Amino acid sequence: MDIALLGGTGDIGEGLALRWAYDTNHDVIVGSRDPEKAENKAEEYETELASRGTDVTVEGLGNEDAAARADVVVVAVPAYHLTDTIEAVADHLDDAILVSPAVGMKRDEDGFHYNRPGVGSVTELAAQAAPEGTQVVGAFHNLAAGRLANLDAEIDWDTIVVGDETDPKDTVCELADGIEGLRPLDGGPLSNAAEIEGLTPLLINVARHNDGMHDLGVTFQ
């Protein structure tokens, strides 16, 4: 499968790009507003992978071209730039599945807090911004980018996948399952996304308040 990571130059983009390239046979395309930045980052990821004996091509393209090439498009940009980013690639999505890992948070002196958008969740915001007929799936909200990007670090995490249709959800679950140590779980329809997004500030708060814990994920049992 061809997976494009819009804003794949950033933290979670790097983590997902490296893990998919390292653990699976999917083709990873790094997208950026700036094609040159995308190329440079893609090369950086290739070097990192080659140093571990994985010789793969990671392509770097502008977000539009990356989206046009992909079966699955992960919008790996900050929540407040999600709508703009989706609108910018809207004409290039064809039948691609759009995946949102985005979480809105605010921070005060006590900790991080979920900043729930009026429409219900950031994932539903992505669905609203997507062109009619695009299949939107929420996933990867609760994975710590830093640990994901460190291929020496083992993970043992769940990721909850939400979506209103079964097929695209199954595809994203398969992509998640391809990453070693990651287990996809079905969270139901998009309208259940808020509770998933709200778990992210909790992960950060727990990391901040407990010695020796950082870059956390969860497992459900």
Next chain:
Amino acid sequence: MDIALLGGTGDIGEGLALRWAYDTNHDVIVGSRDPEKAENKAEEYETELASRGTDVTVEGLGNEDAAARADVVVVAVPAYHLTDTIEAVADHLDDAILVSPAVGMKRDEDGFHYNRPGVGSVTELAAQAAPEGTQVVGAFHNLAAGRLANLDAEIDWDTIVVGDETDPKDTVCELADGIEGLRPLDGGPLSNAAEIEGLTPLLINVARHNDGMHDLGVTFQ
């Protein structure tokens, strides 16, 4: 330590009562609005424990008397009766630590959703209802009562503990740690409670949407 469970006749009360009586040397007191109901339930718990070779006394009392006897008072009643229940025992709390495991949820056809009170969280609602000077701690929000109450079932769960003062939080962490398979984690101050409470509907949604998963908790790693 003496632990009172107000509404300890209910689901989470039964789970915590059995686990503390089975796994620790703490004294468990079951509270109820109806002292006779409390006595009957306490006897039921004793019978269950005795059948496993644990001969302990579980006392059953009215909520007021239970609160008066305890070092730690867990308010194990539905969120919408929390304020009433705390006000009813207010004159009997002395220096007891008040613990809230309560979560407000609403349900629609898609799943369960967090019903966040205006004051920020149900745990902060408990703090507001408590008499001036009472130390309030949030804990046990994310434990499935059914699994807890089944002493044959092993658990491997975390519980996030929040509170504005260190000492009562440490005490509750020790109580949690006494339950086999339960790990307390520090969640910071009470104002971080909403994200913990919001995890509960997610646990229920995941259980509903994934075959073979029920009565879930989480671990952070």
